[in-house]
Amino acid sequence: MEQNDIKEQESLQETNTQEQKQEYQKEESANQDNLVSDDTKITLAEEKEDYGISDKKSINVTIVSIISIVVIIAIIASIPYIYNPEPKISTGLVKINAPHPTSEKAKEYVYNNIEFMRKDDFWYADLKTGNTVYSTEFYYGPREIENIQTAGENGNVFGTAFQNEKLYVTFDPNESKYARSENNESTMKYVALAVGQIDTHFIKTFKKEIIAACTNEESPACFSRPIITCENSTDTAVIFVREAAKPKITFAGNCTIIEGREWDLIKAAENLVMRAYAIIG
Secondary structure: OHHHHHHHHHHHHHHHHHHHHHHHHHHHHHHHHHHHHHHHHHHHHHHHHHOOOOOHHHHHHHHHHHHHHHHHHHHHHHHHHHOOOOOEEEOOOOOOOOOOOOOOOOOEEEEOOEEEEEEOOEEEEEEEEOOEEEEEEEOOOHHHHOOOEEEEOOOOOOOOHHHOOEEEEEEOOOHHHOOEOOOOOEOHHHHHHHHHHHHHHHHHOOOOEEEEEEOOOOOHHHOOOOEOOOOOOOOOEEEEEEEOOOOEEEEEOOEEEEEEOOHHHHHHHHHHHHHHOOOOO
16 A cells, blocks of 8 residues: 555656646746747837838838739749740730720721731730741730830840840839829839730740849849849840830830830830731831
8 A cells, every 4th residue: 555655646746747847848938939029029120120111001011012023023933834835825914903094996907917806905916936826915906006106226126135045124123213093002013014014925925034133122022133224234135114204115225125104104015015026117
């Protein structure tokens, strides 16, 4: 009996010891969590100070800006993986859930010996290159965008630099430089649309290796991207997409500048693409 009592006491002591250890570990874990939370708060405060964020509204604007920039870069990076070489290839279209303004009443017409057909507010045309037929998609038909202003010494989209396989597409990531729409949204999303239209055609049809770039590092999303401008690119082909009051295409040596605001920017981008196809010349 005495031996059994001794064993029961030892077992009870061992159980109490394990329970004490567990309680101690819980307390230590809670303390570590508190330390991590404090560090996190300090880090967030430092980041807010670094980027000039002083209130919740500013934080929201910054987050939206970063998301927009990430979307633009993601569009450039993802298109090569969508490409599937088949006898008939659809170039696809980066679409936005908003109606785009148009003055065109026709549902179909022939332009430069190419038939364009309108369906669900988008324009389609089959273009043949070699043995491959490309089913191309556009927001606008050529008649609506043929008179986009052009400037510069090189009216040919594919100058010497554009014969290279690599093509940099760059933009300004500073969201504060962009205008605001009627519902107070940043017009940066139209840069994403323009970039998407340029990239999908140049990659699928012209087999270019598109590299996403930024003109500066004013956004964290561009910290790991090449910093490319028309000034610092001397032997590489560059397309610079930027916002401006009026639509325009400027050919400056190896750099082509596409500019406009909102849907006018899309018109300028599609004008460039149609020039590459020799639809508009």
